[in-house]
Amino acid sequence: MKKKVIVGISGASGASLAIHCLDILKQANVETHLIITKPAQMTIAYETDYKLDDVKAKADFVHNNTDVGALCASGTFKSDGMIIVPCSMKTLGEVSCGICGNLLTRSADVVLKERRKLVMVVRETPFNLSHIRNMETITLMGGVICPPVPAFYTNPKTIDELNYQISARSVESLDLGIDIPNIKRWKQDD
Numbered sequence: 001m002k003k004k005v006i007v008g009i010s011g012a013s014g015a016s017l018a019i020h021c022l023d024i025l026k027q028a029n030v031e032t033h034l035i036i037t038k039p040a041q042m043t044i045a046y047e048t049d050y051k052l053d054d055v056k057a058k059a060d061f062v063h064n065n066t067d068v069g070a071l072c073a074s075g076t077f078k079s080d081g082m083i084i085v086p087c088s089m090k091t092l093g094e095v096s097c098g099i100c101g102n103l104l105t106r107s108a109d110v111v112l113k114e115r116r117k118l119v120m121v122v123r124e125t126p127f128n129l130s131h132i133r134n135m136e137t138i139t140l141m142g143g144v145i146c147p148p149v150p151a152f153y154t155n156p157k158t159i160d161e162l163n164y165q166i167s168a169r170s171v172e173s174l175d176l177g178i179d180i181p182n183i184k185r186w187k188q189d190d
């Protein structure tokens with residue numbers, strides 16, 4: 001049976017990470033259910049060369065963020081998890097308090113209540129205390145806080161390479177048991 005993952009793109013900086021994640025999941029034959037917030041449409045336009053429709057075309061299914069009646073709004077939709085990439089402080093805050101005002105936050109809430117895997121690629125710097133407390137709450141609920149922090153020891157030569165490595169490690173945090181090509185792992189010299 002095909003794995004199913006919900007991919008939420010919120011309006012934090014780092015839209016290209018979402019594009020890499022969608023590519024990685026497609027390559028691994030994972031069925032993707034994509035939700036894009038309004039602010040994320042702005043970051044996609046500012047930060048990437050992609051048209052919104054080209055990003056949507058990378059997913060198997062695209063759900064409107066206002067459609068709180070979509071499949072992934074219900075616990076009966078058996079997903080293998082959800083990744084929010086990038087995850088804004090607004091979305092982090094809403095999910096940590098159980099506010100389900102749109103499909104993205106409702107889906108994350110459902111994933112947590114069903115004890116499935118939620119990976120949040122939270123992007124902000126520096127953090128204030130409410131960000132830190134919200135990340136703690138998500139962690140206590142079983143979610144994975146996975147900020148887009150580069151592994152500098154991989155010596156990335158381009159920003160795209162660096163973004164790929166960050167995205168690959170984020171998808172790996174979903175624990176899907178899929179093969180992700182070209183992850184650079186730490187190797188100690190002999």
Ligand SMILES: Cc1cc2nc3c(=O)[nH]c(=O)nc-3n(C[C@H](O)[C@H](O)[C@H](O)COP(=O)(O)O)c2cc1C
Pocket residue numbers: 009010011012013037038039040042043046087088089090091123124
């Ligand atoms: C270009 C741009 C970059 C942004 N970067 C961030 C960011 O890195 N982190 C963040 O929390 N918010 C960031 N924001 C602000 C969010 O988009 C804003 O808080 C929005 O309400 C988030 O809504 P959403 O979570 O529903 O997408 C950025 C906004 C823009 C336009």
